[in-house]
Amino acid sequence: MSAQAKLLTAVALLIAVGGGMAAYKSAKLGVPFWEGERVDEWIVEAKVSFLATGRDVKARLALPAQAEERGRGQESGSLDYSYNTENDRGEYTAVWSSGPREDGQALYYRVRFQQGLTSGGEPKPAFEKPSAPEVPRLPGSLGAAAQSIVTRAKNVSADPDSLFVTLFKQINSVEASQEYLIVKRHYEKDGTANPEITMGIELLGLAGVPARLAYGVLLSEDYTGQPPVPLIEYYDGAFWKVRDPSDPSKIPDGRELFVWHRGGGSLLDVTGGENSRVTFTVAKDRIPLATLTNLRDSPLLVSTILALPVSERAVFRYIVLIPLGAFIVVLLRNIVGISTLGTFMPVLLALALLELPLVQGLVMFSVLVACGLWFRFLLSRMNLLVVPRVAACVVIVTLLMMLMGVLSFQLGFSVGIKITLFPMIIIAWTLERMSLIWEQEGKRNAIIQVAGSVFVAVCAYHFMKVSQIQYWAFYFPELLLILLAGILLIGRYTGYRLSELIRFKSFSNA
Amino acid sequence: MPDATVIEDEETVTATHRWWHRWFRTPGELRELGVVGINMRNARFLLPNNPRRLYELVDNKLRTKALAEEHGMNVAETYGVVRTPHDANKVDKMLGGNESFVIKPTRGSGGKGVIVIDGKNGKNFVKPSGTELTPGDLRNHVSNILAGLFSLAGKRDYALIEYRVHPAALLTALSFQGAPDIRVVMLHGYPVMAMLRASTKESDGRSNLHQGALGIGIDIATGITVRAIHHGRLVSIHPDLDIDLIGVQIPEWDTILQMSVTCQEMTGLGYLGVDIMIDETKGPLMIEVNARPGLAIQMANGIGLMKRLEPVVAQHLRRPNADLAAKIAFSKAHFCAKLPPMRP
Incomplete structure (x- = not known):
């Protein structure tokens, strides 16, 4: 078989496999192919982490009751732990247990639900009327102050709802009355985790309204590993209601907040471990739940990233973009003919740019490279050997970055802080390459190549930024096989590069 | 002074000039001229003819020199x-x-x-x-x-x-400082194109064309310079030296061709460029072999490489075992340029 035939066979095969898998996923499994058709579902993942101390381990995590009751997608993940859920009169708990363990442990529990439905904090009838709340024991003058707060609040409120609002508005207010301040200080001194919330609960109790702590999760993809948001659940005489004490008059909105745990009791209990904590990661999921169950059972799961825990999955959001960047580089180098510093430096630069606004990123890059280059020339006068010189570059770039961070913070830009994430090695390496080319091939070539790299990086950045393309790369990674076929084809492209049409413009026959 | 040296190639320019030639040429036009692009060079000539393992022979100058000496070639x-x-x-x-x-x-x-x-x-x-x-x-x-x-x-x-090579006086006259070298590009051992690279004030003693050195096309058959370019434009006089670049006979041209073909035979590379300098006393010396010769040589000669490479491919198929003399004879017979009048 000739090279040509081999290539065409490989390309056809790649397209068939990639396209076929994508078509199957889209048509049979119902994964929407276009981003616009997606079904928005939230997926909330709780990650329990603790340090096992070498004894038998048992971890109990309170679960959102509605998830368990309505049989919505929920699942747990953990290695070699036995797992079951307990139902205690409508309150669900996940229980993981295992023999002696050591070192860091991570347990996952995931729940999914459709966006815009209830938050889970709806008024809920009590099984039995709660007993009268315990009256907090506050010493002397504090008790009097608390009592007078409650009496005054009661006077201006008609029912437990308005009492709750009145109390928390005062607690949150900066200009609270003297009495509030005294009581508040007492709770702050106590060293409880959320002094204001404890204070609110106890004051409600003093007013005869039973109240307890509940926990929620903010529905926002911005934070990975957010801590639980403390909420308050109180009894208005017929129902238990959940409110967010930081915004007391607002009924919890199902689009912003998900009530994870209510009904008192603790959120997390770990025996046999220390430093236990639970964090939540929230992600929007674009694949309808019904199909996901099918997807999990199908062997195609291998090709989806969806099998991973949400917090691990976030990493792939960037990784799947690298092949896209590489494709752009191949396109621009072999078909357009732009010269770049190294082959894949532009991809790295584009990835770095994805982390901060484009213009600021480019300005940062230019300033750092310009300053670094200047220092680099100072260094070259000392005739250093190669490796120490690159190392010196790294040190200088680090210091420059810190300087820029501090400067831009002082000037009030927040990008400066983010620059520390800007992959420093890329800059140091660019400097080294650029200054070598500067010395050997002249500044014109050095500038052309750096400008070419930045141009390619910006193109790759814009390509990777298209949300439809991100969507395909993430949910249909098999489409990368088609991209691979494209790269193979370009690999055999023997036509002229666009730059050569210009290079040979003055070509005249002898 | 440099401006005056730029001449327009009247015949071809008037015949085919189009408004876009100021900015670019269409792929069709380039194909017609037989211009080889980088992708084409790599895919059709480098990859199939230059096996990776042979690169070491030419990327390491010590090995190239040792090999050349074994074959009785003059080196520095x-x-x-x-x-x-x-x-x-x-x-x-x-x-x-x-x-x-x-x-x-x-x-x-x-x-x-x-x-x-x-x-x-x-x-x-x-x-x-x-x-x-x-x-x-x-x-x-x-x-x-x-x-x-x-x-x-x-x-x-x-x-x-x-x-340190002391180039023959005839050649130093063509170069502003630096030592001019001769590049012969070959396929399957057939010399297909040659040029002389001479430095200018701008290129600062170096002979890279994109740094402003002159590329002077040499006729394969006779070893006479036929054409010169500076930054892709035709010139006939050295921009710094006020000396005519065209019609110069390169000394010992036959030796140069033989050395080039020997380089191909000793390295086994199918497509290569050989750099040669001519020393005042020692004559032609092989300087280095390049397994990835550039494309500027076709600009210097005003001929698309394809027009020379294709006949060689055909000839190589017909007579795969041609010897050195036959190859040189073939190249001389088929690749002669329109000669300018000899310099008096």
């Missing part, structure tokens, strides 16, 4: 090779009384890291431009070479110290 005499930082102090001993010499990395490319020393001034070394290097400067340069600063992919490297 090696004074010494610095292999360890410790040897860097022995440079003086290696020179053994020679005042002029060249230091180059054994794995360098494109003239990177090459230092030419013309003579001594007290303890200092003098470059052709007149700048002086202290022995310390020289040692530093050598240790940079050893660290791999100039080598492909930054590999550790050796520094080669060799005879």
Whole structure:
């Protein structure tokens, strides 16, 4: 078989496999192919982490009751732990247990639900009327102050709802009355985790309204590993209601907040471990739940990233973009003919740019490279050997970055802080390459190549930024096989590069 | 002065000139001219004909020189090779009384890291431009070479110290400082195109065309220069020296062709460029073999490489075992240029 035939066979095969898998996923499994058709579902993942101390381990995590009751997608993940859920009169708990363990442990529990439905904090009838709340024991003058707060609040409120609002508005207010301040200080001194919330609960109790702590999760993809948001659940005489004490008059909105745990009791209990904590990661999921169950059972799961825990999955959001960047580089180098510093430096630069606004990123890059280059020339006068010189570059770039961070913070830009994430090695390496080319091939070539790299990086950045393309790369990674076929084809492209049409413009026959 | 040297090639320009030629040429036009692009060179000529394992022979100048000497070819005499930082102090001993010499990395490319020393001034070394290097400067340069600063992919490297070529007067006349070299591009051992590279003030002693050196096309059949370009534009007079570049007979042209073909035979590379310098006393010396010769040579000759490569491919199929003489005869017969009038 000739090279040509081999290539065409490989390309056809790649397209068939990639396209076929994508078509199957889209048509049979119902994964929407276009981003616009997606079904928005939230997926909330709780990650329990603790340090096992070498004894038998048992971890109990309170679960959102509605998830368990309505049989919505929920699942747990953990290695070699036995797992079951307990139902205690409508309150669900996940229980993981295992023999002696050591070192860091991570347990996952995931729940999914459709966006815009209830938050889970709806008024809920009590099984039995709660007993009268315990009256907090506050010493002397504090008790009097608390009592007078409650009496005054009661006077201006008609029912437990308005009492709750009145109390928390005062607690949150900066200009609270003297009495509030005294009581508040007492709770702050106590060293409880959320002094204001404890204070609110106890004051409600003093007013005869039973109240307890509940926990929620903010529905926002911005934070990975957010801590639980403390909420308050109180009894208005017929129902238990959940409110967010930081915004007391607002009924919890199902689009912003998900009530994870209510009904008192603790959120997390770990025996046999220390430093236990639970964090939540929230992600929007674009694949309808019904199909996901099918997807999990199908062997195609291998090709989806969806099998991973949400917090691990976030990493792939960037990784799947690298092949896209590489494709752009191949396109621009072999078909357009732009010269770049190294082959894949532009991809790295584009990835770095994805982390901060484009213009600021480019300005940062230019300033750092310009300053670094200047220092680099100072260094070259000392005739250093190669490796120490690159190392010196790294040190200088680090210091420059810190300087820029501090400067831009002082000037009030927040990008400066983010620059520390800007992959420093890329800059140091660019400097080294650029200054070598500067010395050997002249500044014109050095500038052309750096400008070419930045141009390619910006193109790759814009390509990777298209949300439809991100969507395909993430949910249909098999489409990368088609991209691979494209790269193979370009690999055999023997036509002229666009730059050569210009290079040979003055070509005249002898 | 440089402006006056730019001449328009009347015939072709008037015949086919289109408004877009000021900015670009269409792929169709280039194909018609037989211009070879980088993708085409790599895919059709480099990859199939130059197996990866042979690159080592030409990327390492020590091996190329050893090979050339085995084949009885003239090369620049090696004074010494610095292999360890410790040897860097022995440079003086290696020179053994020679005042002029060249230091180059054994794995360098494109003239990177090459230092030419013309003579001594007290303890200092003098470059052709007149700048002086202290022995310390020289040692530093050598240790940079050893660290791999100039080598492909930054590999550790050796520094080669060799005879400094004194180019024949006829050639130095064509070059502003620097030593002009002759590049012959070959496919399957058939010389297909040749050019002389001469430096200008702008190129600062170097002979890379994109740095402003002149590319002077040489007729394969006779060894007479036929055409010259500077930054892609036709010129007939050296921009700095006021000397006619066209119609110069390169001395010992037949020897040069034979050396080139021998280089192909000894390396086994299918597609290669051979760089040769002509020494005043020693005649043509093989300087290096390049497994990835550039494309500017077709601009210098005003002929698309394809027009020369295709006949060679066909000939190679017909007579795969042609010998050196037959190959040269074929090239001479088929690749002669329209000769300009000889210079008086």
